[in-house]
Amino acid sequence: MNRVSVAPVRRSGTFRPPTLQTLPVAVTANVARVRTRTQSTIMAVVKADGYGHGAVSVAKAAVAAGAGWLGTTSVTEASVLRAAGLAVPILTWLHPSGIDADAAGAAGVDVAVGSVDELDALLAQTAPTVRVHLHLDTGMSRGGCPRAGWDDLLGLAQRGQRARRVRVVGVMGHLALADQADPEANAAAVAGMRASRRAVRAAGLGSPPAHLAATSGALTDPATHFDMVRVGAGLVGIDPSGTVEMHGASRLTAPIVHTSEVPAGTPVGYAGAYVTDRATHLSVLPIGYADGIPRECSPEAGVEIGGRRFPVVGRVSMDQIVIDTGAVAFPVGTSATVFGPDGGATPTIRDWARWAGTIPHTIVTGIGPRVKRSTA
Ligand SMILES: *Cc1c(COP(=O)(O)O)cnc(C)c1O
Numbered sequence: 001m002n003r004v005s006v007a008p009v010r011r012s013g014t015f016r017p018p019t020l021q022t023l024p025v026a027v028t029a030n031v032a033r034v035r036t037r038t039q040s041t042i043m044a045v046v047k048a049d050g051y052g053h054g055a056v057s058v059a060k061a062a063v064a065a066g067a068g069w070l071g072t073t074s075v076t077e078a079s080v081l082r083a084a085g086l087a088v089p090i091l092t093w094l095h096p097s098g099i100d101a102d103a104a105g106a107a108g109v110d111v112a113v114g115s116v117d118e119l120d121a122l123l124a125q126t127a128p129t130v131r132v133h134l135h136l137d138t139g140m141s142r143g144g145c146p147r148a149g150w151d152d153l154l155g156l157a158q159r160g161q162r163a164r165r166v167r168v169v170g171v172m173g174h175l176a177l178a179d180q181a182d183p184e185a186n187a188a189a190v191a192g193m194r195a196s197r198r199a200v201r202a203a204g205l206g207s208p209p210a211h212l213a214a215t216s217g218a219l220t221d222p223a224t225h226f227d228m229v230r231v232g233a234g235l236v237g238i239d240p241s242g243t244v245e246m247h248g249a250s251r252l253t254a255p256i257v258h259t260s261e262v263p264a265g266t267p268v269g270y271a272g273a274y275v276t277d278r279a280t281h282l283s284v285l286p287i288g289y290a291d292g293i294p295r296e297c298s299p300e301a302g303v304e305i306g307g308r309r310f311p312v313v314g315r316v317s318m319d320q321i322v323i324d325t326g327a328v329a330f331p332v333g334t335s336a337t338v339f340g341p342d343g344g345a346t347p348t349i350r351d352w353a354r355w356a357g358t359i360p361h362t363i364v365t366g367i368g369p370r371v372k373r374s375t376a
Pocket residue numbers: 045047093174213214215216230231232233234240
């Protein structure tokens with residue numbers, strides 16, 4: 001028995017399709033916020049397409065705001081930034097199929113080297129001198145050279161530098177515990193970095209800049225700042241330490257594409273997991289889990305329409321969600337804000353992360369390719 005009474009669908013002329021808009025002014029403000037916490041050089045980390053916000057847009061805003069370096073995982077990601085005209089130094093630190101010295105040289109990017117094997121393979125290539133950052137494992141067990149192997153790595157780096165195959169231009173680590181916003185938790189990593197940097201100097205490799213902190217360390221623990229901080233999440237408004245209010249740097253909107261007026265007792269969506277408890281209006285948004293709306297979100301999840309928050313009801317489908325707008329009948333074509341920095345009724349990415357039991361990073365990096373991108 002189908003008890004759904006469907007109102008005629010009104011279609012207006014122009015629809016703004018589901019759109020993720022990047023807000024460079026927020027990136028600018030976030031760089032300024034980090035700057036209030038550190039005098040060290042700021043590297044803007046724009047991996048994973050700038051945490052889903054568009055690597056080039058975020059990088060340009062960050063550099064204009066004073067970031068002196070850029071960071072990406074791969075040389076491929078870095079090349080996109082170079083092609084867009086970004087000229088500041090770029091560091092890359094993940095090389096799943098080995099370091100391609102020619103590609104790094106062609107893009108003019110630095111590479112992180114975290115093991116004797118990796119450096120050996122790099123030295124075996126015939127390419128112009130490669131700029132390397134020696135990567136110490138400061139507690140992640142996720143790449144980087146353990147302290148026990150550091151002297152061997154330095155020995156090889158020395159030989160490579162003498163032969164002009166590489167030039168050591170940085171020493172890096174990465175903090176595992178900085179999100180706790182407790183300097184005590186970072187102390188061992190800081191001590192390890194200091195000792196490793198001394199060893200670099202003692203090995204005759206000069207005093208290249210050292211960098212350890214990401215967003216949390218940059219915002220909460222000056223002892224981790226060294227010469228440079230690598231800030232990614234903070235650029236787009238995420239403070240993983242939960243101690244500093246940053247500016248959300250994107251807004252996700254979708255148009256209402258279908259509305260209906262239904263009686264009490266109407267099941268909504270797959271498995272009828274939600275049943276209306278009163279006569280109400282339903283609005284459909286053309287965006288679902290394939291577009292990054294978390295299917296596992298809690299019943300608290302909602303969107304903003306016309307300045308008010310309305311709940312997402314029933315299961316999130318692959319391509320659609322249904323919103324219960326109560327007494328309000330919004331016209332088809334009305335824009336809903338799924339998340340944004342606006343405050344008030346508009347959910348934030350932190351709200352969505354809470355509703356989905358995850359972190360804001362997965363929300364912003366999970367927005368699918370069908371969603372149109374724009375920059376404010
Ligand atoms: C992702 C990443 C960063 C940036 O971390 P955020 O917490 O997003 O600021 C810094 N350094 C390394 C090695 C990373 O992988």
